[in-house]
Structure formats: C-alpha cells, structure tokens
Amino acid sequence: MRDIFARRKSDDESTDRSDETRADGGVARAGREKPGVVGRTRRALDRRFGEDFVESAPFWFPAFLLMALFVYGAILWNLVISLTDYEGFGLAGPDYSNLDFEMYVRAFNDSNVINASINTFVLVIGFTLTTLVVGLLLALLVDRGIRFENTFRTIYLLPMSLSFVVTAQFWLWMYNYDNGVVNIVLGTIGLGPIDWLGNQSIVLWAVIFALTWQFSGYAMVVYLAGLRAIPDDNYEAAMVDGASTVKMYWRVIIPQLKGATISASVVLMVFALKAFDFLYALVSGYRPPAGTDILATLMVREAYQNTNWAYGSTIAIILFVMALLIIGPYLIYQFRRDNL
Amino acid sequence: MAELELDSITKVFHDGDEEIVAVDDVSLTIEDGEFLVVVGPSGCGKSTTLRMVAGLESITSGAIRLGDDVINDVKSQDRDIAMVFQSYALYPHMTVQENMSFGLEESTGLSDDEIGARVEETASTMGIGDLLERRPDELSGGQQQRVALGRSIVRDPEVFLMDEPLSNLDAKLRAQMRTELQRLQEELDVTTMYVTHDQTEAMTMGDRIAILNEGELQQISSPLECYHAPANRFVADFIGEPGMNFFDVDREGDELVSELFTYPLSDWMVDDLGDTSELVFGIRPEDVSLVDVASAEHDFEAVVEVVEPMGDENTVHLHFAGHPDSSIVASVGGLQNVSQGEELAAHIPEEAIHLFDRQTGKVLHNRRLDSEEAVDATL
The missing domain is CATH 3.40.50.300 (P-loop containing nucleotide triphosphate hydrolases)
Structure with missing residues (x-):
C-alpha cells in the first residue's frame, strides 16, 4: 500500500515537472526516453545557455550573425591588420604571415600619438564635465515650474539636432579673429581680440566650448527626466527638515540624479571620442588646428592621407580600448542593477 | 512646544x-x-x-x-x-x-x-x-x-x-x-x-x-x-459607519409627517424646533431596534432586504412596508437572528432622534443622552 503511494507520488512529481516546462512556454520534449545525438546536444546547450536556447535561435541568430560579421568581425580584422606592416597601395594586400607588435611599439614612442591621446583625454573629460554641469544647471532652472518651460526646453535642445558640420562652420565664423562675433562682443568690454583657433593653448578649450553649446541641451533633457522621477514630497520633506534651497538640491535632489548622470556621461563621452567630424569640418581637411589633434583625426590622417594602413589600425585599436574603458564600467554597473 | x-x-x-x-x-x-x-x-x-x-x-x-x-x-x-x-x-x-x-x-x-x-x-x-x-x-x-x-x-x-x-x-x-x-x-x-x-x-x-x-x-x-x-x-452623515439614516419630514403640529411614516413628537421636543417645519429626521443605525410586531407608537413595519453579518453585529438593510424604494439601516446584535424577506417592525426611540433644518442643514435637536454627565466628562 505504501509502495503504491510512493510511486503515485513520484509519478505526480514527474508530471508536475514536465507541466512546468510547458507552462514556461517551452516545447514539451518528445524524445525524453531515448535522446539521440541531436537531442543530447540540444539539451546540453539548453543547460549551458538557458531554457529554449536552440528553439529561440531563429529569432536572434540572423541578427547576431550580421553583428558578428560586420561589427565585431571588422574590429577583429582591424586588430589583425594592426599587427602587420601593411602600407601603401600594394596589390598584394597585407602580409598576414608575419604578425608582431611593431606598430604598437612605434605608436607608444610617437609624440604625435601621445599628444593626440592627451588631447583626446582632455576633450573627453573636459567636454563631458562642462556639459554635465551646464546641463544640470539648465535642468534645475527649467524644472522650477517656469513660464514657457516647453519653449525653453526646445530652444536648449535644438543645437543637438544640428550636424557637427553645421556647428563647426558657424563656430568657425564666430571664432573669426577679425570679425567673429565672439571677438566683437569681447571687444566692447575691452578684451581681445583673441586668436581662438590659432592659439595652441586655447584652441582645444574653444572646441570644447562649442561642443558644450551643442550638447548641454541633451544633458538637460536627461536630467529633466531624472528630476521628474523625484516626487515633489522629497523637496517638501527637505524644506520642512530645515534645509536651505542650495542644501536641498545638493544633499537630496542631485544625489538622486546618479543614474541620469551616468547614462548622460556615457553618451557624451562617446560623442567626444567621435569629435572627428567637427574637427574635420572646421578645417575641411585631415589636419585639424594645431593643438586639437585627437586620436580620431590622427587615425584617419595616418590611414587615408599617408596610407599607413597598419599604423592607422593600431591607433584605431588604442581608441577602441579607450572607448572600452569608458563603456566597461557602465556595462558592469547596469549588469549589477539587473538592467542587462 | x-x-x-x-x-x-x-x-x-x-x-x-x-x-x-x-x-x-x-x-x-x-x-x-x-x-x-x-x-x-x-x-x-x-x-x-x-x-x-x-x-x-x-x-x-x-x-x-x-x-x-x-x-x-x-x-x-x-x-x-x-x-x-x-x-x-x-x-x-x-x-x-x-x-x-x-x-x-x-x-x-x-x-x-x-x-x-x-x-x-x-x-x-x-x-x-x-x-x-x-x-x-x-x-x-x-x-x-x-x-x-x-x-x-x-x-x-x-x-x-x-x-x-x-x-x-x-x-x-x-x-x-x-x-x-x-x-x-x-x-x-x-x-x-x-x-x-x-x-x-x-x-x-x-x-x-x-x-x-x-x-x-x-x-x-x-x-x-x-x-x-x-x-x-454633514457632520452627522460623515461620522459613523454605517451612516445615519435620514428622512425628509414635514412638521404638522406635534407630528413629523413623511410619505413613509408619521412620527408623533412629545412636548419636550417640540420646543427645540421653534417654527421651522421643513426638517430632516436622522437616526443612527444602532439606535434602531428590530421587534417582531409594531406595538408602540414609534414602531414602524418594515421588510428585511439584506443582512450583512459582521460577527459582533448584523447590519440590516430594510425598507418600510409598502415602500420598496425606501431604505433604512439598522445595526443589531450579532446573535439576533434576522433573515432576508422577514417582515418585522423597526423601533425608532424618540430619545435617539436628531432633527435638522432642511434648508440650512443646521441641527435643531440632538439625541438625548441617558447620562449627560458621563458624556460631559469625556467631552
């Protein structure tokens, strides 16, 4: 009697289990008693990569294949080229038989590369920080329930919709030494004229200023969304708790914008790394104003002007690693918060 | 402080x-x-x-x-x-x-x-x-x-x-x-x-x-x-759950008349009302008691519609006999057996009624409390 009960129980359990997989949306496994090679492999894959790995493949595999080939494959190929000595327009193409790190040694000893790396670093950090600060201040002001709030938001966001080429062209005019509007305005209060684009020590900051003008609207919108998510009673509780307006923002509101800050800064940093278009359009050529040469411009110049393909690839890999260093912590942060 | x-x-x-x-x-x-x-x-x-x-x-x-x-x-x-x-x-x-x-x-x-x-x-x-x-x-x-x-x-x-x-x-x-x-x-x-x-x-x-x-x-x-x-x-209605029962009544001499019932008043109450004749009659559910037959002048025949047992008490929804659209709620002890459709009588004691001016809503007469002193002490 007891045996019968025990068997009934185990039967029930196994039925339960198979019901469970079906309820999950999975396909009930027909070949459960005698799994063949295909069945075994599939079950092994499912165990390793999660339920329905094989069954769901038609949905994600084509896109995965395209991405793998044209994005990650290209990066990998670029890495391989950077290990060759390929240059000039040889018909033979790169020689893959002799791979070494010669180009990397050359890059680390090249003052141009070091200089461009420093400029890239200053541009990324300087641009991101100023844009975040300006964007935050704009967001805090716009969020105070002002009149024409939507109009202001649109006005501040509009520069973002312009292409880098347009921005570069009219900042070129504005920074003009003789009749640019910047020098004219400064002239009325007795300053300047200043050679914004010709002076090596300030040209990078002039570029950062122009880029900040273009992107602080974006930072503002991200921060506004963050501010909207903070309930009003948080402000009120801080006020009743005796905090002054400045303290209220500093201790209660701004710390809650951490998420907005992180996502905005990742986007801004990536934009800063891509500032190539802006610098290219500024001079309509591969040679940006002295003092603004960044890795992106150097890379393109080496590759397409000097046809140093391998060397250009090496610089590209250095740039890629820098981008990875920025993105990596963000991905880890998102992963920890279960957003990936 | x-x-x-x-x-x-x-x-x-x-x-x-x-x-x-x-x-x-x-x-x-x-x-x-x-x-x-x-x-x-x-x-x-x-x-x-x-x-x-x-x-x-x-x-x-x-x-x-x-x-x-x-x-x-x-x-x-x-x-x-x-x-x-x-x-x-x-x-x-x-x-x-x-x-x-x-x-x-x-x-x-x-x-x-x-x-x-x-x-x-x-x-x-x-x-x-x-x-x-x-x-x-x-x-x-x-x-x-x-x-x-x-x-x-x-x-x-x-x-x-x-x-x-x-x-x-x-x-x-x-x-x-x-x-x-x-x-x-x-x-x-x-x-x-x-x-x-x-x-x-x-x-x-x-x-x-x-x-x-x-x-x-x-x-x-x-x-x-x-x-x-x-x-x-408003206060009478807002405070108390289930809420007070209200009926529009007109005063005719020493009687309160509505289409549902006629309620005779004692002399001591008439004084409170002055010469206002358009009134609202209020009674709390727990002051309404249910008796088998209407035997006194303040008993009114009613029919049970719904009983909500709460354990300690029953909330009974009734209508006056002959007026199925009317409604009066009574709270009675949890052990008193009342069933749906039962015909009985609602006793509305005179001491417990409230009367309000129908125009202004102001109270004209509040219920009498058995021991005024006891309540005064807690006020």
Missing part, C-alpha cells in the same frame, strides 16, 4: 480666470500638547490647511500663530515643525540613519556625536534600531512608516504635522500603528495636527476632531460630541 492658532485662514487657487476656494475662513486653535485630527472627504481642503501650516502653501488671507508669533511669512525651513507625509517621502539615496539625522543636521547646530546619540535613541524607541544601515527600498511599508515617524520625532519640533500617515498600510498594521501613534503622542506631548479621511482614525486618535467640508469648518469638538451631538447634517 506651543499652541497653534489658525485665524480666519483662507486659500484661493487660481485656475485661469477661475477662482477656487480651497480653504474658506477656517479658524481653530490647537492647545499645547493637544492631538487634533482634521477630517473630511477628499477635496475638502484638509491637506491644503496642513500644508499652509507647514509653509508649503502660501496663505491667501488670515494668520497662523505658533505660540505668540505670526508665522505667515516665516519660511518652511525656519518654522520648527516636522511633517510626516502620506508617501513617507524618505530620501531614497540615504540610509535610515542618514534620513533621520538629515533634519537635525540642517536645522540645529548639534555636533555629530549628539545627533548620532539622538538618532539611535529615537530609533530604538521606534523599534527600528537594527535598520539604521538599510536604505528605504530595503524596508517594508510598515518599517518605512516607522522611519518616517522617527525622522520627525527625532527633531523634537514645536508641532507635528501628519498628512494621512497610515493610509498606505494594510488594515491590521494600520490599527496597530494607530495605537502606537497615540501612545507616542501622549508620551512626547507635542502639539499635533493630523489629517485623515478615515473616520475611524479621527474617532479613536484625536483629543478633538475638526471636520471640514468644501473648505469650511463644520464642527470642532471631541469625537464623542461630534458623534452624538453633530452641529449639522
């Missing part, structure tokens, strides 16, 4: 060209250490009143005094009040410890050690001593509630303001916190203004309750007085 006085407080909101009077000429005084509950239906202006006291809402006219000082123009930061919000409004990026010390850091010049000691002491009286390192999103609703309370208690303010602090808790926890809040307030002896729409909270917690409707103060008195001696029909 101080007395809080609201003197003809009015708040007008502007919506385009429209003026919306949210609070209309409310005057009340909360004694030093008193627990005043402000209660009313939603949209009655109770929260706006509280927010004006907190300094979160400007005052259109009137004055708020704390102690002897008018605080109309004192900024919220400088008012020395603490507020508990309905949503708790804990700072999500701070630990419980930081949440509780924030107010002390911002509003007092206490040293870090003193603040730490005070926070710990308050936390342990609130039973949240072991949660100090946690963040609000790691706490249950009840724990967050305690932190929000602790955050205001630790400040030791002149006045506590509470804006429906229990409404986000489940029923069991709410009952428990209700008792605990009362005990705390008694211990701390801080002037407290407590806003709620829940009449159970109003009845059980307050020293006095203030009932608001459409921005106007309807009555301010002890809970029992509001219940047994309402100032007008």
Whole structure:
C-alpha cells in the first residue's frame, strides 16, 4: 500500500515537472526516453545557455550573425591588420604571415600619438564635465515650474539636432579673429581680440566650448527626466527638515540624479571620442588646428592621407580600448542593477 | 512646544480666470500638547490647511500663530515643525540613519556625536534600531512608516504635522500603528495636527476632531460630541459607519409627517424646533431596534432586504412596508437572528432622534443622552 503511494507520488512529481516546462512556454520534449545525438546536444546547450536556447535561435541568430560579421568581425580584422606592416597601395594586400607588435611599439614612442591621446583625454573629460554641469544647471532652472518651460526646453535642445558640420562652420565664423562675433562682443568690454583657433593653448578649450553649446541641451533633457522621477514630497520633506534651497538640491535632489548622470556621461563621452567630424569640418581637411589633434583625426590622417594602413589600425585599436574603458564600467554597473 | 492658532485662514487657487476656494475662513486653535485630527472627504481642503501650516502653501488671507508669533511669512525651513507625509517621502539615496539625522543636521547646530546619540535613541524607541544601515527600498511599508515617524520625532519640533500617515498600510498594521501613534503622542506631548479621511482614525486618535467640508469648518469638538451631538447634517452623515439614516419630514403640529411614516413628537421636543417645519429626521443605525410586531407608537413595519453579518453585529438593510424604494439601516446584535424577506417592525426611540433644518442643514435637536454627565466628562 505504501509502495503504491510512493510511486503515485513520484509519478505526480514527474508530471508536475514536465507541466512546468510547458507552462514556461517551452516545447514539451518528445524524445525524453531515448535522446539521440541531436537531442543530447540540444539539451546540453539548453543547460549551458538557458531554457529554449536552440528553439529561440531563429529569432536572434540572423541578427547576431550580421553583428558578428560586420561589427565585431571588422574590429577583429582591424586588430589583425594592426599587427602587420601593411602600407601603401600594394596589390598584394597585407602580409598576414608575419604578425608582431611593431606598430604598437612605434605608436607608444610617437609624440604625435601621445599628444593626440592627451588631447583626446582632455576633450573627453573636459567636454563631458562642462556639459554635465551646464546641463544640470539648465535642468534645475527649467524644472522650477517656469513660464514657457516647453519653449525653453526646445530652444536648449535644438543645437543637438544640428550636424557637427553645421556647428563647426558657424563656430568657425564666430571664432573669426577679425570679425567673429565672439571677438566683437569681447571687444566692447575691452578684451581681445583673441586668436581662438590659432592659439595652441586655447584652441582645444574653444572646441570644447562649442561642443558644450551643442550638447548641454541633451544633458538637460536627461536630467529633466531624472528630476521628474523625484516626487515633489522629497523637496517638501527637505524644506520642512530645515534645509536651505542650495542644501536641498545638493544633499537630496542631485544625489538622486546618479543614474541620469551616468547614462548622460556615457553618451557624451562617446560623442567626444567621435569629435572627428567637427574637427574635420572646421578645417575641411585631415589636419585639424594645431593643438586639437585627437586620436580620431590622427587615425584617419595616418590611414587615408599617408596610407599607413597598419599604423592607422593600431591607433584605431588604442581608441577602441579607450572607448572600452569608458563603456566597461557602465556595462558592469547596469549588469549589477539587473538592467542587462 | 506651543499652541497653534489658525485665524480666519483662507486659500484661493487660481485656475485661469477661475477662482477656487480651497480653504474658506477656517479658524481653530490647537492647545499645547493637544492631538487634533482634521477630517473630511477628499477635496475638502484638509491637506491644503496642513500644508499652509507647514509653509508649503502660501496663505491667501488670515494668520497662523505658533505660540505668540505670526508665522505667515516665516519660511518652511525656519518654522520648527516636522511633517510626516502620506508617501513617507524618505530620501531614497540615504540610509535610515542618514534620513533621520538629515533634519537635525540642517536645522540645529548639534555636533555629530549628539545627533548620532539622538538618532539611535529615537530609533530604538521606534523599534527600528537594527535598520539604521538599510536604505528605504530595503524596508517594508510598515518599517518605512516607522522611519518616517522617527525622522520627525527625532527633531523634537514645536508641532507635528501628519498628512494621512497610515493610509498606505494594510488594515491590521494600520490599527496597530494607530495605537502606537497615540501612545507616542501622549508620551512626547507635542502639539499635533493630523489629517485623515478615515473616520475611524479621527474617532479613536484625536483629543478633538475638526471636520471640514468644501473648505469650511463644520464642527470642532471631541469625537464623542461630534458623534452624538453633530452641529449639522454633514457632520452627522460623515461620522459613523454605517451612516445615519435620514428622512425628509414635514412638521404638522406635534407630528413629523413623511410619505413613509408619521412620527408623533412629545412636548419636550417640540420646543427645540421653534417654527421651522421643513426638517430632516436622522437616526443612527444602532439606535434602531428590530421587534417582531409594531406595538408602540414609534414602531414602524418594515421588510428585511439584506443582512450583512459582521460577527459582533448584523447590519440590516430594510425598507418600510409598502415602500420598496425606501431604505433604512439598522445595526443589531450579532446573535439576533434576522433573515432576508422577514417582515418585522423597526423601533425608532424618540430619545435617539436628531432633527435638522432642511434648508440650512443646521441641527435643531440632538439625541438625548441617558447620562449627560458621563458624556460631559469625556467631552
């Protein structure tokens, strides 16, 4: 009697289990008693990569294949080229038989590369920080329930919709030494004229200023969304708790914008790394104003002007690693918060 | 600790060209250490009143005094009040410890050690001593509630303001916190203004309750007085669950006549009514008793429609015999056996009826209490 009960129980359990997989949306496994090679492999894959790995493949595999080939494959190929000595327009193409790190040694000893790396670093950090600060201040002001709030938001966001080429062209005019509007305005209060684009020590900051003008609207919108998510009673509780307006923002509101800050800064940093278009359009050529040469411009110049393909690839890999260093912590942060 | 006085407080909101009077000429005084509950239906202006006291809402006219000082123009930061919000409004990026010390850091010049000691002491009286390192999103609703309370208690303010602090808790926890809040307030002896729409909270917690409707103060008195001696029909209707039964009646000599019944009055009642003849007749469900047959002059034949057994009592919905559209609710003992469709008689005792002026809603006659002294003592 007891045996019968025990068997009934185990039967029930196994039925339960198979019901469970079906309820999950999975396909009930027909070949459960005698799994063949295909069945075994599939079950092994499912165990390793999660339920329905094989069954769901038609949905994600084509896109995965395209991405793998044209994005990650290209990066990998670029890495391989950077290990060759390929240059000039040889018909033979790169020689893959002799791979070494010669180009990397050359890059680390090249003052141009070091200089461009420093400029890239200053541009990324300087641009991101100023844009975040300006964007935050704009967001805090716009969020105070002002009149024409939507109009202001649109006005501040509009520069973002312009292409880098347009921005570069009219900042070129504005920074003009003789009749640019910047020098004219400064002239009325007795300053300047200043050679914004010709002076090596300030040209990078002039570029950062122009880029900040273009992107602080974006930072503002991200921060506004963050501010909207903070309930009003948080402000009120801080006020009743005796905090002054400045303290209220500093201790209660701004710390809650951490998420907005992180996502905005990742986007801004990536934009800063891509500032190539802006610098290219500024001079309509591969040679940006002295003092603004960044890795992106150097890379393109080496590759397409000097046809140093391998060397250009090496610089590209250095740039890629820098981008990875920025993105990596963000991905880890998102992963920890279960957003990936 | 101080007395809080609201003197003809009015708040007008502007919506385009429209003026919306949210609070209309409310005057009340909360004694030093008193627990005043402000209660009313939603949209009655109770929260706006509280927010004006907190300094979160400007005052259109009137004055708020704390102690002897008018605080109309004192900024919220400088008012020395603490507020508990309905949503708790804990700072999500701070630990419980930081949440509780924030107010002390911002509003007092206490040293870090003193603040730490005070926070710990308050936390342990609130039973949240072991949660100090946690963040609000790691706490249950009840724990967050305690932190929000602790955050205001630790400040030791002149006045506590509470804006429906229990409404986000489940029923069991709410009952428990209700008792605990009362005990705390008694211990701390801080002037407290407590806003709620829940009449159970109003009845059980307050020293006095203030009932608001459409921005106007309807009555301010002890809970029992509001219940047994309402100032007008609104108060009579709002306080009590299930609510008071109302019938429009006309007075003809010493009888109250409606299409449902004719109710003979004794001489001692007629005096209260003066020469008003359009009246509203009110009787609380628990004062209606159900008897088998109509044998006295205040018994009326009725038919049972629905019985809602609550265990300790039955709520019985009836209609008057011959008037299926009419309705009267009676609360009878849980053991009295009443079944649907049963024909019996509702006894409406004369001592328990309330009469209101149908035009103004004002009360003309309140129920007689058996021992006036006993109730007076509790008022």
